Amino acid sequence: MIVTLTPNPSLDRTLVLDRLVRGEVNRALESRLEPGGKGVNVTRALVANGSTSIAVFPCGGNNGRLMELLIAEERVTARVVPVGGPIRVNTAIVEPDGTTTKVNEPGSRFSEAETAAVLDQTASLLPHATWLAVCGSLAPGMPAHFPAHAVRLARDAGVRCAVDASGAALESGVSAGPDLIKPNRTELAELVGRPLDRLADVRAAAAELVRGGVGAVVVSLGRDGALAVDADTVALATATTSRPKSTVGAGDSLLAGMLFTLERSGTLADALATGVTWGTAAVQLPGTQVPRPGDLAGITPRTTYAPDEDLALAD
Numbered sequence: 001m002i003v004t005l006t007p008n009p010s011l012d013r014t015l016v017l018d019r020l021v022r023g024e025v026n027r028a029l030e031s032r033l034e035p036g037g038k039g040v041n042v043t044r045a046l047v048a049n050g051s052t053s054i055a056v057f058p059c060g061g062n063n064g065r066l067m068e069l070l071i072a073e074e075r076v077t078a079r080v081v082p083v084g085g086p087i088r089v090n091t092a093i094v095e096p097d098g099t100t101t102k103v104n105e106p107g108s109r110f111s112e113a114e115t116a117a118v119l120d121q122t123a124s125l126l127p128h129a130t131w132l133a134v135c136g137s138l139a140p141g142m143p144a145h146f147p148a149h150a151v152r153l154a155r156d157a158g159v160r161c162a163v164d165a166s167g168a169a170l171e172s173g174v175s176a177g178p179d180l181i182k183p184n185r186t187e188l189a190e191l192v193g194r195p196l197d198r199l200a201d202v203r204a205a206a207a208e209l210v211r212g213g214v215g216a217v218v219v220s221l222g223r224d225g226a227l228a229v230d231a232d233t234v235a236l237a238t239a240t241t242s243r244p245k246s247t248v249g250a251g252d253s254l255l256a257g258m259l260f261t262l263e264r265s266g267t268l269a270d271a272l273a274t275g276v277t278w279g280t281a282a283v284q285l286p287g288t289q290v291p292r293p294g295d296l297a298g299i300t301p302r303t304t305y306a307p308d309e310d311l312a313l314a315d
């Protein structure tokens, strides 16, 4: 069983517009509302593909009630930790050429007791877990060392741990030496403190983190696919899509696909291929909809173990 921990979940509103005009009344052509937050999305994708996963997240207010209804509709299994403040609403504005503008709310402030309850709930599931995935931003009031604490809980329970976060939360998770991290290129550049323009730069930064104690680094690279680096492997997997609809949450589907294969004892390269398949399938779906087995058919990832290091990256 794969446990996901989302310290700052969200309801995700997606608005499709002909064109976003700042300072004007914009009228949406379509609107969707989905349960969200990175770990919630990872569990949604795993469950949609027949895997056992439980999402742990704090949940409060009317938005929290709506969140519980939405995850029940998708048959997502969750351990919801009741908190006083409401779940945030994050908005994505998508234009026909694929331009996506995202506005994420900060989320409600949690007390020390509420934060401790989230960690306790996570710890109680670890005896039955194969992996813990710690995903997304921290809610206001949560201590900066929260991700590192969660990684150590997993390690103490003999459970492998993945971290998918940005900024200080990613830094904290990395400091505890997780088995896997999944930054995108911008997040990795921020972590190592320098621009990463070419594949060679990304590879060098990932290798540096592996030397520093992270088990494996998987860098999602948008339409350039994803690069996986551990002590023994460097692999780049790519897949093409002619019908990109929404890239929001594609990284979560990538991580879900990787954990799906790693849980079944696949190699890092096998897991990367599954991850890129799931990520590419997610891009073809609207909003943050997660791919189901039928959506994966026809996507054939290409994996290379000697990628062109001079490749200038697209996104």
Ligand SMILES: Nc1ncnc2c1ncn2[C@@H]1O[C@H](COP(=O)(O)OP(=O)(O)OP(=O)(O)O)[C@@H](O)[C@H]1O
Residues within 6 Å of the ligand: 183, 184, 219, 220, 221, 222, 223, 224, 225, 226, 239, 240, 241, 244, 247, 248, 249, 250, 251, 252, 253, 254, 275, 276, 277, 279, 280, 283
């Ligand atoms: N335009 C695209 N064409 C093909 N595949 C894509 C495209 N965008 C994303 N993907 C696939 O989805 C994966 C994850 O996408 P991306 O790099 O955008 O992740 P991310 O920035 O972590 O996303 P998020 O944080 O919104 O979940 C990529 O590694 C790639 O396999």
Ligand SMILES: O=P(O)(O)OC[C@@]1(O)O[C@H](CO)[C@@H](O)[C@@H]1O
Residues within 6 Å of the ligand: 008, 010, 012, 035, 036, 037, 038, 041, 090, 104, 135, 136, 137, 138, 166, 248, 249, 250, 251, 252, 288
């Ligand atoms: O604000 P965070 O926690 O960094 O990211 C939250 C979020 O953007 O991540 C998911 C997509 O990856 C969405 O479901 C959600 O809105």
